[in-house]
Amino acid sequence: MSTLVIDALSKDFGGVHAVKDVSVSVDRGRILGLIGPNGSGKTTLLNMIGGTIAPTAGRVLLDGADVSRLTPHRKVRRGIARTFQTTRLLADWTVRETLELARRARPDAPSAERTARIVGVEDDLDRVGSSLPSAVQRLVMIATALAAAPQVVLLDEPAVGMDVAETDHLQDVVARVRDELEASVIVVEHNMRFLMPLADEVVVMASGSVLSAGTPEHVRNDPAVIAAYLGS
Ligand SMILES: Nc1ncnc2c1ncn2[C@@H]1O[C@H](COP(=O)(O)OP(=O)(O)O)[C@@H](O)[C@H]1O
Ligand SMILES: [Mg+2]
Numbered sequence: 428m429s430t431l432v433i434d435a436l437s438k439d440f441g442g443v444h445a446v447k448d449v450s451v452s453v454d455r456g457r458i459l460g461l462i463g464p465n466g467s468g469k470t471t472l473l474n475m476i477g478g479t480i481a482p483t484a485g486r487v488l489l490d491g492a493d494v495s496r497l498t499p500h501r502k503v504r505r506g507i508a509r510t511f512q513t514t515r516l517l518a519d520w521t522v523r524e525t526l527e528l529a530r531r532a533r534p535d536a537p538s539a540e541r542t543a544r545i546v547g548v549e550d551d552l553d554r555v556g557s558s559l560p561s562a563v564q565r566l567v568m569i570a571t572a573l574a575a576a577p578q579v580v581l582l583d584e585p586a587v588g589m590d591v592a593e594t595d596h597l598q599d600v601v602a603r604v605r606d607e608l609e610a611s612v613i614v615v616e617h618n619m620r621f622l623m624p625l626a627d628e629v630v631v632m633a634s635g636s637v638l639s640a641g642t643p644e645h646v647r648n649d650p651a652v653i654a655a656y657l658g659s
Contacts, residue, residue, distance in 0.1 A: 430455040430611045431476070431579050436485035436495075438471050445471040447635040448485070453611040453628075455578070458601065460626030460643070461615045464655075468635040469615045470583060476613070477502055477509035477581045489579065503532045508577035510568050510585065518557035522548060522567050525556065529574035536576045545607055546570045546600050562593040566600065573604060580604055582614045586621045594621050601625055623647070631655075 431453045438446040446468040453459045461469050474480040476487050479499055487495040494505055517525050523539050530536035543549040546566040551559060556567065565585065572580060582601070586594045598621055605612050616622045622643075623629070629646040631639040639649040646652055 430490060431613075432486075432488040433472075433476065434486045434488060436472065436475055436487065437483045438468075438475060438480060439483045444635050446475070446482075449632070449635075449637055450485075451630055451637070451640065453579075453613060455611055456605055456609045457627045458605050458612045458614060458625055460622045460629040461613055461632065462617070462619075462622065462629060463632035463638070467632040469632055472632070473509060473581045473583055473613065473615060477507045477579070503575055506533070506576065506578035507581070508572035508575055508579065509581035510572050510583060519555060521553050521555050522559075522570075523552040525567065525571060526552075526574045529571045530576075532575040536574055539574065542570045542574045545573060545603050547596060562589050565589070566597070569600065569604075573608065577608065577610055580608070580610045580612045582612065582616075584615055584617065586616055586618045594618065597621070598625055 433449060433451045436446055436449045449472060463469055471480060475482050475495065481496055486493050489505055489507065494502060494507065497505065522543065526539035526542055530539065540549060543552055546569050548563060548566050548570060551563060556564060569585065586597055589597060601612060601614060602625060604610055614622060626643055628641065629643050630637055631646055631652050633655055638655060639646050639652045
């Protein structure tokens with residue numbers, strides 16, 4: 428059964444067609460990788476699913492219900508969670524305090540300990556945000572998104588700035604999010620070494636449209652994708 432259905436979504440900013448007629452569905456317990464050059468519309472697409480941007484046309488359906496014009500707060504209550512490209516962490520709060528705040532959004536939220544375990548920060552629960560290395564802060568930010576028991580998890584470039592070991596750990600974390608929460612996960616990421624082994628399906632965007640979609644294997648061998656990447 429499809430959990431998240433993106434149905435012919437478009438977004439114009441004045442004369443800029445940031446997203447053009449994009450349709451994708453992500454089943455529960457699946458990871459969709461979203462790739463494409465800078466400016467191809469990936470963040471705008473995530474913002475229409477989980478953020479503040481209302482589509483110019485099209486709909487986002489979660490288990491059949493149209494969620495595309497709900498406020499971000501309502502979206503969180505419906506089980507849609509996202510992280511941002513920048514780290515936003517409450518600097519003076521402990522990890523536990525931050526997670527306790529985040530889990531208030533939903534009555535069935537997992538405990539702070541369980542969420543911390545999924546991302547591997549269970550030993551840092553009583554440390555304050557600003558004292559943690561940036562890669563750990565990034566994991567806490569993901570835990571914050573998970574604290575509200577999401578059915579849909581949106582990750583925008585989670586591996587940026589991480590070294591190889593940190594990236595490998597993050598790969599395990601995202602796989603655990605899929606498997607333990609049985610969430611639909613959409614990951615925007617430029618690091619193919621990180622993304623390709625993880626994604627069940629990959630969508631390639633170019634100039635706001637879907638250039639290619641399918642298994643990582645299919646996308647990697649798609650002549651349209653090869654031409655676009657070699658041509659740029
Ligand atoms: N708030 C905005 N106002 C005007 N143009 C925007 C806005 N957000 C994004 N854009 C434009 O939409 C296009 C897609 O941007 P974005 O979704 O951020 O791409 P990506 O995340 O793939 O790099 C770009 O041309 C960008 O300049
Ligand atoms: Mg972006």
